[in-house]
Amino acid sequence: MRQLKQHFHWALCATTCALSTAVLVACGGGGAGDTATQAPAAPSPTAPSASTASVVDGTITGFGSVVIDGQRFDDSLAKVAFANRPDAQTAGTLGDLRTGMRVQGELKDGVLQNLVVNFALAGTVGAVDAAAGTLVVFGQTIKTTATGQLPTVFDGFNALSQLAVGDLVKVSGTVAGDGSITATRIERKAKDGTEVFRLSGAVQGLDTTARTFALAGNSSATVSYADAKLLPTGAVIENGKLVSVVATAAPTVSGGKTVLAASVVEVKARKLPDSSDTTVGGPINDFKSLSSLRIGDVVVDASTATLKDGTQAADVANGAQALAHGVIKDGAMKADWLKVFKNDTAIKALLIGQITDYVSLANFTLRDTVVDASAAKFIKGSAADVAAGAWVQVTGQLTPTGVKASEITVQPPPADKPQRLAGAITAVDAAAKRFTLLGTPVAWGDATKVSPDGKSLANLAAGVTVSVEGTYSASSGVFTATAVTVVNTTGVAKTLGFSGIAFNVTGDSLQIGSYTVVVTPNTQLLPAGTKLADLVNGSRLSLKVSVTGSDGAIRLTAISIELQKPEKDDAGSEYVYLAGLVNDFVSSASFKVGSQKVDASGSGVKFIDGDTAKLANGAKVEIKGTVKDGVLIAKQVHFMPG
Template sequence: MNKHSITGWQKSLGLGICIISAAALIACGGGGGAASPTPEVTPAAPPPTTTNASTLTLIEGTITGFGSVVIDGVRYSDAGTKVELGDNPELKKLATLGDLRTGMRVQGEINKDGVLQNLLINFALVGTVSAIDNAAGSISVFGQTIKITSGGQLPTVFDGFNSLSQLQIGDLLKVAGSVAADGGITATRIERRLKEGGELYRLSGPVQTLDASAKRFALGGNSSVTVDYSKAKVLPEGAVIENGKLVSVVATAAPVQSGGQTVLTASAVEVKSRQTPDAKELSIGGQINDFKSLASLRIGDVQVDASSAELKEGTVLADLVNGAQAYAKGSLTAGVLKAASLKVFKPETALKAMLIGQVTDFVSIANFKLRGTDVDASQASFSKGKAADLATGAWVSISGQLTASGVLAKTVEILPPPADKPARLEGAISGVDLATKRFSLLGTTVQWSDTTKLNPINMSLANLANGVVLVLEGSYSEASGLFTASSVKVIATTGVLKTVGFSGIAFDVTDTGFKVGSNSVVLGQSIKFEPSGTSLADLKNGAKISVQATLSNVEGKATLTATKIEVQKPEKDGEGVEYVYLSGLIADFVSNADFKIGSQKVNASGSGVEFIDGDAAKLASGLKVEIKGSVGKDGTLIAKRVHFMPG
């Protein structure tokens, strides 16, 4: 990935930070700053926040959905958003919107139009597992305790495993979450990754037993590791390491035994209290930790003094407990927020996970993806359509509850395709009416005519029947509520095996199968491995893979059998820039140089682009692809390879 030396939000913090107004919060719905329960949101909804033209709003919170980006239940437009990964504090990496996942902790900037300008992904800890306590629901990494939340408004999201029992000592984890004054981390997301070499390790916590002459200190809650910062860069510039200050320590190597101690040699130390400069107005949402009194608590990583704060919306002192989701606003001085108001979210204003977009990787109503997030809609109520309308390519709006594995949908609204834009629909049709030349596909009424092109040409649309699988090209009219088909291609009749494709992190790998997200995959008899030289031995827990599999019904259960597996090993171009991978359905196709996957803009017009299972002429809205490329300075994903995926 391309790299930056500093993020946009860091540069512009000094320009001013404003409070999100109460009116804007009500318009946004619930979440980290909402004044009422989250309402239903459709793609046509206006931006959720409006700020004063002369100021910027800084937000910090947890991603709870997409459509565009939802942070603590509040939806923000991501048109033109630049995303960066904060793994290396000295040299930020450009990422894509496709890299965002539920449970990630992020810092962002909102411009005067309510649009996310910059978004920084932060992890509190990166390291290997040293202990697992299933009974207590916690794990230890380099001596630091990570607390798992199994329920409530923000449960810990797992990626690369689905229970603590599947972790092993030595597994490499990336942990997002809030760090308490005792050094404990309440995780909002944990990713298991394959060890590939060159990792940057990270620990976070309050400094204690500082020895400035020896340039060493320990971290609160971690009696195992001593930090050596003699060769470290202290960030931001001018910051001073002091006992009690919350810091993140970054190192190029894991801790080692030295002189009877376990020593982590730091390459950089971030002093968290100096990351946000003094500000007359600031708002923060997140989990309460280290609560001592109204005068001393934390929300996220921000120290709060709420001794003179007005408690809002029925909040009482008894609601202020560690783990509660809260929102405060006031002024920031020397790293402490002097809160003018404070509220704790109650069950009636609970955070909701929201997802808006096109369905991908559909296996069943209980197992599909939306914006890269696993969704189970088996318990959901449906509006403007029915469960049978769910399939790969369907446009939907989902509201539900964040879970450890994704989102448990409570409501599903079937949406029409974007109006007056070329679009592609694929799936089994129903409600065929030969007299009016209409049928239903993905919850959308389709109109055909005598001028509609048909492939194969020896077939007749007059013979269409329910259950036939078609691929349509055309456009949807909001005025008529109809999708007018310009061309129809007959793919298959009912009962034919379907091939699907999906990507993710492998876990629970055995001799007979593995899992990716919510998908359980059986190893077929003859599997093609890519790239050349890759074999079954490379399929390990934590490996990032792309899978093609046949979907069949075995004893009434959907079964995925792998036919091709691509193990995505880290790749770099001649300048050392890492390639990134992004998969999903093409949307808003204008040209090969201008289309989107989710909300990520992609350019695949380069002369050297490699196309697999298709060519440049095949690109169109509605097709599922996996893109390998690098991120340009404007945030566009410049494709080097386009792989057309089934399903």
């Protein structure tokens, strides 16, 4: 993957990278952006002349490598953690990151060092109002939006109407002045007995004798902090202070009140460390004047700030999406500049990378983002070039379920690196010893190896599926094949492998993302002993499916379904899962999936449907393992079809 080595310099991308023309960029594990044929991406900030440290707090809006509120950051050194409990963070991977997550990042010279994912709420749904776009959890109202600068991203469902009372959800977002949460992402989770519950809001009705308080805008739940740990050390709970409350058990009725027994209370006023170079993004709340407002969870004084990119004082109002830069002292920001993203400006999404799961032009995945390109215009290449493994650049419109593409540019693979291309040939020029694969011209020569035995380059024709090893030259614009494997001819059934969070689960079908999968009596359920009743909404599943039909009526039928239950290693660390295409392969001890570093060299690694020799650039894998020092140490490597 191309290393960006960017400086944290927001002024350079004031126009191109602003959320009002938001850039959603995906690396996808390659360096497609290095080629001369790609459409220009958002400019990278200028590298600093001296070492600088800074902080960023905002919402993930894409990947390239990681995009926070429209700005790309080099993630080559990033360590990811999830603050499910603020007193005990859980290590994660770059592959766990998703659009809509609220994060806090520490940077050095613009390079992410540590990235912590924070949540505003976790609990069971008490009420849903799909028409109003709201739901209630433990008395707290969550607001969603399907349009605007930052649509709410859904995971494990596609619409609020699919949520039911009692469903477990985890919400990313910020607390508004009325106590409601403006959600940037909502995930439905399966109940497995390991749930941690959370509420966030401003303290009111504090009773220091009974050690209880309520949250603004929440008339249902009373928080007991009698046995709670207070964070950060030395923090004091006071009326009006913004807090995040974590509990290991759901609220219970006691003395006529619904009480949440807190195990941890985090006072959010000191959420960010003191810093002379901090950027915060999110909706404006608690606006009183330019000298007194809040962006996300951060109190901001913008009385002397420069209003940038056409922002007027009247634009600075509650609910507006904003970005501010300045100095953090004692948890509050003194802003030197502030800008508001105008709602009348359409968000432009930009995804650059390698397609993983392809069903049709209206339904494929690029860096864990579902893309509908059914109405897209091709700037370079054609629909025939779009398939699993293809390198593409997609521009379009952000939606709660992915990206609606308006333009596609088919790109060659990264230059001067060993690569593997696999797919159906679209054209052959035997005289020139070339064919076209995934939009890339491929040249063969007398030294090119052909397999299996009995096949020759004379067998090549449009529609034949091949796997090609070699390298791409940016200067010649040609991929030179060192080996060609003829996989099959036309008419052979296609199989696909993918994973995700299930919803709309019935006895004969289920959905993952935008994929509807038919379950039959012949579907193999894994691990052994798994029953259909074990597959519930919110379950994480890994599937192998057959794909039949045409673009107008495609049917996905499950060959096998593996239920991925929470597991821990001998040290008590929970296993994580990472799926995607291998890139930057050096050895089994050093390669990447997406932009996540992986080591699968351990003697105890279990390989499924392949062995260590099958690891190579372009191989589709799902890896189970644990994270150490930012590297995913593989316990299991499953080679997936598709």
